Amino acid sequence: MAITINGSDVEAPGDARVSLLDLVRDRLNLPGTKKGCNQGACGACTVLVDGERVLSCMTLAVQCEGRSVTTIEGLAAGGALHSLQQAFIDHDGFQCGYCTPGQICSAVGMIAEIERGVPSVITADLGGEGLSLSREEIQERMSGNLCRCGAHNGIIDAISEILVREAAE
Amino acid sequence: MSNFVENAKQAVQGAAQAAMQKAVELAPDSWIPGGRPDPLIDRKHGLIGAQTSRVDGSLKVRGAAPFAAEFPLEGLLYAAVTFSTIAKGRITTLDTAEAEAAPGVVLVMTHRNAPRMRPMPLFLTSQKAAGGDDLPVMQDDRIHWNGQPVALVLAETQEQADHAASLVRVAYEVEPALLSFAEAKAKGTEPGIFMGPMKLEIGDPEAALAAAPHKVDTVYRTPRHSHNAIELHAATVAWQGDTLRVHDASQAVAHTAWSLAEIFGIDESNVHVTSPFVGGGFGGKSLWHHQVLAAAASKLTGRPVRIVLSREGVYRLVGGRTLTEQRLALGARDDGTLDAIIHTGTVAMTPHNAMPEPFILPTQSAYAARSIKLDVEVVKLDMLANTFMRAPGESVGTFALESAMDELAVELGMDPVELRIRNEPEKDPTSGLPFSSRHIVDAYRMGAERFGWSARSATPGMRREGEWLIGMGVATATYPYHRMPGGAARLTLTRDGRVTVEAAAHEMGMGTATAQSQITAERLGLSLDQVTVHYGDSAMPGMILAGGSQQTASIGAAVIAAQRELVAELLKLAGNDSPLAGLKPDEVGGMNGGLAKLDEPDRFESYVSILTRANSDEVSVVGNAPMPLETQHWSMHSYGAMFCEVRVNAITGEPRVSRFLGSFDCGRIINxxxxxxxxxxxxxMGLGLALMEETVFDERSGRIMNPSMAEYHVPVHMDVPEIDVIWTDIADPHTPMGAHGVGEIGITGVGAAVANAVYNATGKRVRDLPITLDKLM
Structure with a gap:
């Protein structure tokens, strides 16, 4: 079975040790997904697998056979920027840009989690109608994505803007 | 004898430097760069200061900005490193057979087969030296620190290389290593040298302290820190004929190219280092062993090599900030004015580097004390070379100084903001130089008003919401204005009226291309989209370190010089048929897409017209920035007043920063x-320093015990409140654009602001960073 990456089918690597991260970065020339620790601690390698955010450094490529992977390169359709990408620019939600693809992919996955009603560790009302979109909820849910330049405020502002906009639609 | 000669030479050099410095201090302002204000300072409503989004933003959010490990090369080999597990001694067994036999392995390089190389030129020992240490790089069997590379494996894939590196068998003969800070201090310290001695005494501070009616005299400690840029240190290298080509992650491309040339004994022009995007630097992205090893291994195999250090590898090979132990004593009169400041202490460094963390720097210019004593002593441990990390000196020095000021305010029963204002100096208290632009009192007043400082209770522990004790603290931020020698830039104007700037500078998140596009467009009278900035290439003009918060000033001064050249060339091309005929370069300026007489803007010709009439496709000039004599003529710094509110859990001791305001005085803000x-x-990063960051060093083994982003804690989203920042925006008439640096000032003062807020919340004074909950229970 193939792995679908940004809509294209790719053969799984013969070496079972190859992580999804190294597959896209080293073998498929999709370096937008970043390696920051290779041990699941920084979130820079976050991609979407069947719409859920995963750490590609902690995922063996062969585990993704038959599944659909979206990397930062596959997020924006047809050359335009994804709304989150534009919001990150508008709010200066990055400086060096290295953690940024992971932050954005993580935010896309996180927004889907909120829409599915998945609670976080700080969600108070588990039985309530819909989840709060408080700043704290977003901060908690994004805390697995480290940023060393200190763009945290801009990142949360960008995600908040998109969440508010989606809620209004 | 040689020592005697060396000392005499240094004394003569020192005397010459001192005489030069005195001459610059006394020279008329007009002789000094910055003597005539940069005309850009008067442009109030243009691109300078605008909220311009990053010109490279689209590349970054699409993951399309290429970093060092992302250049595909034909036949690329992947590298992995085996690290020593002892701190000192020699290798007795080095069995590489199993690694060499592993699948995909092309080379196992050790000291036995590595090419002969000179040590890295140690940073600060010459103008372009970029090395973090000056040890032999895999040249012999000696071990100097726990984590030193003992073997480098190259294989066809990263997986193969990683596995093979684990198969290298090494045995050692262990020698006693000096690893304990306390033990080293007991053996004796030596004076720290950092761009000159760090010892100074004005008046008799010990006597003044003893006689002072109010005093604080205590010791503050800060631990080791790691930069932890999210991008791992990496390089993609290849030998193209005689030329070494390096795609690096670098804050110093020109320095790195020169240093690599020295190491390999080749001409500087045969090393080409590029670094278009750097995934965070903070002082850590200079030249360390990994680039040298990759270049050596590439030479042996004749194939391109990519080295990406593991996160553990970064901790093993790339130094961080060292620990400090600082005595801070203040003696004051009843009115709060200082009779004495004593700031002395000891830091750890190594025999193989030149970086004694200069924690006294903030104290040199902070307060108008009647007597001052400063001294940094060092001990040398057998550890990985420590290095520069964001605001070296000030970040940890302000923790001691500004905590002590808070303690003194408590002792005096005086508001800590008022205490600082009462000690505001009229001129630099240690150099005696006039300040070029210092409006720190304005920053304090603006900040106090905006933060609601007046609501703070002077008595600790008075505010509580549920389990949470709430307190406020304040501290001064300070970091020098630097402009290092070597700034240069090329301006190329093409017939379509567009300009390209080229400078061997760097982008690691500061927004270099964006700010320099704004500055150049404004200076030349162009729109933002008519300017393109190229940088990150050692073949471009300049020796421009992305360090010391100096890059903007360095490039800015170079572009001023280049513009003068450009205008001269254009006036020649314009000739006698132009409205500009007969004008001298100083009489014209850039505006509306061309040149105009400054006091008669109707005498104008566009760039397009000048080049078209002259039938010239382009004009290209290089400008060299003048020597930075302004820093010897004035005392120049960025400043800030840092306001912090913390909440400390009364039961668990957990400290959380709930509000923060930085009120800055950093000259004119560019973007x-x-x-x-x-x-x-x-x-x-200052919140990390205050609350959680510590590189844990095992004093028994010399090994860093938390070489991982899971165990070295940095602030995450949940730890970071909304941070308010404001600034005076008062231009310094003596700097390019009127600007001061903004890259490092932010981390300074934060540790003390948090600690002082914690005291105000709880009544507990923590003098030993980080302020973890165990210290507050």
Whole structure:
């Protein structure tokens, strides 16, 4: 079975040790997904697998056979920027840009989690109608994505803007 | 004898330097760079100060900005490193057979087969030296620190290389290593040298302290820190004929190219280092062993090599900030004015580097004390070379100084803001130089008003909401204005009226291309989209370190010089048929897409017209920035007043920062958006320094025990409140654009602001960073 990456089918690597991260970065020339620790601690390698955010450094490529992977390169359709990408620019939600693809992919996955009603560790009302979109909820849910330049405020502002906009639609 | 000669030579050099410095101090302002204000300072409503989004933003959010490990090369080999597990001794067994036989392995390089190389030129020992240490790089069997590379494996894939590196068998003969700070101090310290001695005494501070009616005399400690840029240190290298080509992650491309040439004994022009994007630097992205090893291994195999250090590898090979132990004593009169400041202490460094963390720097210019004593002593441990990390000196020095000022305010029963204002100096208290632009009192007043400082209770522990004790603290931020020698830039104007700037500078998040596009467009009278900035290439003009918060000033001064050259060339091309005929370069300026007489703007010709009439496709000039004599003529710094509110859990001791305001005085702000991000970024790294960051060093083995982002804690989203930043925006008439640096000021003062807020919340004074909950239970 193939792995679908940004809509294209790719053969799984013969070496079972190859992580999804190294597959896209080293073998498929999709370096937008970043390696920051290779041990699941920084979130820079976050991609979407069947719409859920995963750490590609902690995922063996062969585990993704038959599944659909979206990397930062596959997020924006047809050359335009994804709304989150534009919001990150508008709010200066990055400086060096290295953690940024992971932050954005993580935010896309996180927004889907909120829409599915998945609670976080700080969600108070588990039985309530819909989840709060408080700043704290977003901060908690994004805390697995480290940023060393200190763009945290801009990142949360960008995600908040998109969440508010989606809620209004 | 040689020592005697060396000392005599240094004494003569020192005397010559001192005479030069005195001459510059006394020279008329007009002789000094910055003597005539940069005309850009008067442009109030243009691109300078605008909220311009990053010109490279689209590349970064699409993951399309290429970093060092992302250059595909034909036949690329992947590298993995085996590290020593002892701190000192020699290798007795080095069995590489199993690694060499492993699948995909092309080379196992050790000291036995590595090419002969000179040590890295140690940073600060010559103008372009970029090395973190000056040890032999895999040249012999000696071990100097726990984590030193003992073997480098190259294989066809990263997986193969990683596995093979684990198969290298090494045995050692262990020698006693000096690893304990206390033990080293007991053996004796030596004076620290950092761009000159760090010893100074004005008046008799010990006597003044003893006689003072109010005093604080205590010891503050800060631990080791690691930069932890999210991008791992990496390089993709290849030998193209005689030329060494390096795609690096670098804050110093020109320095790195020269240093690599020295190491390999080749001409500087045969090393080409590029670094278009750097995934965070903070002082850590200079030249360390990994680039040298990759280049050596590439030479042996004749194939291109990519080295990406593991996160553990970064901790093993790339130094961080060292620990400090600082005595801070203040003696004051009843009115709060200082009779004595004593700031002395000891830091750890190594025999193989030149970086004694200069924690006294903030104290040199802070307060108008009647007597001052400063001294940094060092001990040398057998450890990985420590290095520069964001605001070296000030970040940890302000923790001691500004905590002590808070303690003194408590002792005096005086508001800590008022205490600082009462000690505001009229001129630099240690150099005696006039300040070029210092409005720190304005920053304090603006900040106090905006933060609601007046609501703070002077008595600790008075405010509580549920389990949470709430307190406020304040501290001064300070970092020098630097402009290092070597700034240069090329301006190329093409017939379509567009300009390209080229400078061997760097982008690691500061917004270099964006700010320099704004500055150059404004200076030349162009729109933002008519200017393109190229940088990150050692073949471009300049020796421009992305360090010391000096890059903007360095490039800015170079572009001023280049513009003068450009105008001269254009006036020649314009000839006698132009409205500009007969004008001298100083009489014209750039505006509306061309040149105009400054006091008669109707005498104008566009760039397009000048080049078209002259039938010239382009004009290209290089400008060299003048020597930075302004820093010897004035005392020049960025400043800030840092306001912090913390909540400390009365039961668990957990400290949380709930509000933070940085009120800055950093000259003219070039880009309100990216400067705010630099300020916030510094403050957030300061929150890490205050509350959680520590590189844990095992004094028995010399090994760093938490070489991982899981165990070295940095602030995460949940730890970072909304951070408010404001600034005076008062231009310094003596700097390019009127600007001061903004990259490092943000981390300074934060540790003390948090500690002082914790005291105000709880009544507990923590003098030993980080302020973890065990210290507050």
């Amino acid at each position: 309100a958006k990216t400067a705010a991000s630099q300020f916030r970024g510094g403050i957030i």
